[in-house]
Amino acid sequence: MRRLIPRSLAHRNLIIKVVAALTVLCLIPPVAKAQLVPVLEPPPFNTNTHEVTTLFFLDLSHGWVVVEDHDRQQFRLFRTDDGGIRWKRWQIPSGVFRVFFVDPQLGWALKLVQGKAPDDQAFHLLRTDDGGKSWKDTSSKPIIDSRAAWHGSAREFAFVDSRRGWVIGAGPPVNSQLVALILQASDGGRSVHRVVDIPKSLWACSGIFASRQAGVWVYGEGYVIHSNDFGATWEPASELKPLVVGDPFLPRSILFRSSGRGWLSGTSMKAVIWGTEDFGKHWRKEMEMGDYLSFDNLSSWDDDHVCATMNSDLFCTANGGSTWQQKKDVLITSPGAGLITKLVILPSGRGWFLCQGGWLYQTDDAGRTWVALDLLDQRNPPN
Numbered sequence: 001m002r003r004l005i006p007r008s009l010a011h012r013n014l015i016i017k018v019v020a021a022l023t024v025l026c027l028i029p030p031v032a033k034a035q036l037v038p039v040l041e042p043p044p045f046n047t048n049t050h051e052v053t054t055l056f057f058l059d060l061s062h063g064w065v066v067v068e069d070h071d072r073q074q075f076r077l078f079r080t081d082d083g084g085i086r087w088k089r090w091q092i093p094s095g096v097f098r099v100f101f102v103d104p105q106l107g108w109a110l111k112l113v114q115g116k117a118p119d120d121q122a123f124h125l126l127r128t129d130d131g132g133k134s135w136k137d138t139s140s141k142p143i144i145d146s147r148a149a150w151h152g153s154a155r156e157f158a159f160v161d162s163r164r165g166w167v168i169g170a171g172p173p174v175n176s177q178l179v180a181l182i183l184q185a186s187d188g189g190r191s192v193h194r195v196v197d198i199p200k201s202l203w204a205c206s207g208i209f210a211s212r213q214a215g216v217w218v219y220g221e222g223y224v225i226h227s228n229d230f231g232a233t234w235e236p237a238s239e240l241k242p243l244v245v246g247d248p249f250l251p252r253s254i255l256f257r258s259s260g261r262g263w264l265s266g267t268s269m270k271a272v273i274w275g276t277e278d279f280g281k282h283w284r285k286e287m288e289m290g291d292y293l294s295f296d297n298l299s300s301w302d303d304d305h306v307c308a309t310m311n312s313d314l315f316c317t318a319n320g321g322s323t324w325q326q327k328k329d330v331l332i333t334s335p336g337a338g339l340i341t342k343l344v345i346l347p348s349g350r351g352w353f354l355c356q357g358g359w360l361y362q363t364d365d366a367g368r369t370w371v372a373l374d375l376l377d378q379r380n381p382p383n
Contacts, residue, residue, distance in 0.1 A: 045338030050376045051358030053097040055342045060301060062104045063344070064132060065360070066096055067376055077132050078375050084350050084362070087375060090133055093126065102159050105131045108189060110154050110167070113142070121146045123154040125167070125189045138189035143167060152181045158210040163188050164230055166195075168218055170204035178204040180220055184231045198225060198234050207253065214256040214279045222248040224264070226280060237280060253298040253308075256280070261303045261320060267294035271310055275321045286321040297343035297353070307345045307367065309353065314367050316345075330367060 047070075054066035065078040065087075077092040081104070093111055101107035109126040122142040126135040144152050152171040159165035165185045170178040180202035182195040203221045210216040216227045217237075224237045249268040256262035256279060264274040264283070271293040275286040287295075293310060300306040307316040314327040331340060331353060338356025345351035349366040352373070362373040 045355070045357045045359075048358040050374050052354055052360045052375075053358060054099050055344060055352055055354045055360065056099050056101065057344050057346075058101045058104065060346055060348075062101070064099050064101065064107075065375060066092065066099060068358070069376055076376065079132050083346050083348055084352070089375070092132070093135055095124075096126070096135075098154075098157060099132070100158055100165075101131075102161060105129055106162060107132060108138070108157070108159060108165065109135060110157055112154075115146075119146055121153065123167075125157075125185075125192070127189060139191065143183060143189075143192050144169075154181075154183075155204075155206065156208050158208050158216075159185075160210050160212050160216075160230065165189060166208060166210060166216060166218075166231060167192065168205035168208045174200070180205045180218075182218060182231075195231060195234070207251070209254045209256060211256060211258070213258050213260070214262065217254050217256075217280070219251040219254060221250055224249075224251055224254070237283070250294070252294055252296045255298050255300055257300065257303050259303050263298055263300070263306055263308075263321065265295035265298050265308050267292075271295045273308060273315075273321070273324075287315070287324055297340055299343040299345045299351070301345065301347050305345075305347070307343060309340045309343055316367070327367060330370065331361075332370060 049070045051068045051070060052065055053068055054064065057063040061081055061083050063080045063084060067076045067078065069076060075092045075094050075096055077090045078087045079090070080087050092109070095111040095113055096109045097112055098110040099107055107128050111124040111126055113122040113124065115121065123144040124142045125138045127138050128135050144154055153169045154167050155169040157165060157167040163186055167183040169181045171181040173179070179200065180198060182198065182205065183192040184195055185192045202223055205218050205220045208216070208218050216231060218225050225234050226237055227234045249266055251264060251266040254262070254264045260277055260279045262276045262280060266272060269291065270288050271290050272285060273287045273295050274283045276283050295308045295310050295315070297309045298306060304320045305316070305318055306321060307314060309331060312329045312331045314330050315324045316327070317324045338359065340353050340355045342354040345367060349364055351363045351367060353361050353370070360373045360375070361370040363370045
């Protein structure tokens with residue numbers, strides 16, 4: 001479920017804290033083996049006045065960061081072509097909260113236009129052909145409009161080439177439950193249609209991974225579905241299906257390499273990381289630990305090197321997942337103190353993580369130490 005963008009920062013803080021509470025509740029299955037699961041208090045956090053809404057890396061060199069400057073009521077896009085050593089800064093249309101690129105020049109953005117009422121929202125899809133310098137709407141109409149007969153909210157999206165892409169999020173509630181939403185584009189985003197051949201019982205989608213080799217993978221609370229024909233048909237991940245029937249598996253992140261190796265993180269009463277070597281046809285449990293914990297964000301730069309977050313701990317493997325090393329309490333999220341939502345680690349040792357409230361942190365020593373990074377602060381420019 002996409003958070004609202006209210007008109008005042010105080011109002012925004014309140015809504016984001018409510019969303020944080022709901023996020024933590026989603027991490028904990030409501031019932032397991034006929035016993036109630038204790039509810040954990042969500043960590044408090046503050047919204048950054050220079051709020052980072054997107055951290056996206058296409059490869060080891062090209063990355064983009066979107067910052068909403070609450071002080072000046074402006075949105076800025078930062079781009080690096082050298083793995084984060086230097087950043088270019090451009091203005092980007094107001095309301096952009098996600099970007100996705102398929103090459104250094106061609107990309108798209110999701111933009112939210114917020115009306116006066118909290119539920120008056122319209123989601124637009126934008127496109128750039130010059131790496132982010134300029135943007136144009138892919139259509140004269142929003143892809144989702146709360147004033148239309150059918151509506152919902154967008155959360156994430158992905159494209160595999162210049163034509164085929166998917167937007168995922170939440171549809172209108174059914175019996176007080178936000179249902180899964182998948183929109184598909186086959187013409188670069190000039191038009192989208194709603195995917196209807198998925199189970200109506202699925203809760204709102206929370207994440208997506210798509211590539212030409214791996215196909216399209218979408219997940220939400222208690223499910224992982226995928227399409228091997230780029231959205232024509234969808235089916236559950238067969239080897240993960242028993243987890244949904246028993247203790248619910250709550251996926252948090254998924255990624256694949258072009259070789260077929262991939263990893264899926266989340267929680268099934270214990271924090272768990274699954275691995276595959278054939279684009280998800282078969283999965284093996286690589287690591288499991290702790291009660292009521294979750295492995296969250298995943299980052300990988302080749303077939304062997306993968307990192308995952310768990311609260312303030314960083315877990316990394318250098319052999320594809322056979323063994324993992326834990327770096328305890330290195331992900332210090334102060335100021336901010338929100339849940340970590342994105343992780344990027346590069347072989348140079350440089351990396352970033354993003355946490356709720358829009359706080360961005362950088363490392364230059366492979367994750368041993370981290371410092372808060374404000375790309376808008378000219379007194380403290382990025383390295």
